[in-house]
Amino acid sequence: SESKYRRIFENVQDVFYQTDREGNIIDISPSVERYTDYKREELIGKPVTDLYVHPADRAKLLAAVREKGEVMDYELHLKGKTGQSIFISANAHVLFSEYGEPLGIEGSLRDVSERKRSEEALRTSEERYRLLFFQSPVGIFYFDTDLHITDCNSQFEGLLQSTRER
Numbered sequence: 001s002e003s004k005y006r007r008i009f010e011n012v013q014d015v016f017y018q019t020d021r022e023g024n025i026i027d028i029s030p031s032v033e034r035y036t037d038y039k040r041e042e043l044i045g046k047p048v049t050d051l052y053v054h055p056a057d058r059a060k061l062l063a064a065v066r067e068k069g070e071v072m073d074y075e076l077h078l079k080g081k082t083g084q085s086i087f088i089s090a091n092a093h094v095l096f097s098e099y100g101e102p103l104g105i106e107g108s109l110r111d112v113s114e115r116k117r118s119e120e121a122l123r124t125s126e127e128r129y130r131l132l133f134f135q136s137p138v139g140i141f142y143f144d145t146d147l148h149i150t151d152c153n154s155q156f157e158g159l160l161q162s163t164r165e166r
Contacts, residue, residue: 015109018095023048023058035111037081053077065092087116
């Protein structure tokens with residue numbers, strides 16, 4: 001029923017959206033405000049590219065949808081009302097009329113900004129570790145529970161007069 005659909009639409013945690021063939025937002029769930037600070041009424045009729053950090057990324061999304069018929073967990077970099085950066089995981093497909101004509105795109109968006117920040121922090125930590133491990137003036141090695149050396153840096157190789165491969 002319409003009221004049931006409306007209740008779900010208005011309370012969904014992720015963002016549900018529809019765009020027309022020109023890329024204008026024709027519908028979007030109120031949950032968009034939680035992530036972008038835009039009220040849905042401010043976005044209806046606006047080009048979806050207004051939300052993209054790099055508007056050219058819209059063409060890449062459309063190409064992926066055309067190629068596969070849909071996208072799942074497709075990462076997008078969007079911006080909110082105050083310019084805040086939002087990383088999104090999108091699921092989207094072509095919206096067809098009852099006659100099979102393409103009308104636009106519809107899908108859902110999930111904010112994955114926290115995941116992206118965690119991934120970046122992990123990458124930074126790994127880079128620091130590698131720099132410390134490989135550039136240290138001190139020999140460093142790791143061994144397993146059987147006391148076999150599993151990794152070492154070049155300074156440790158020099159101490160053993162051996163290489164990691166041996």
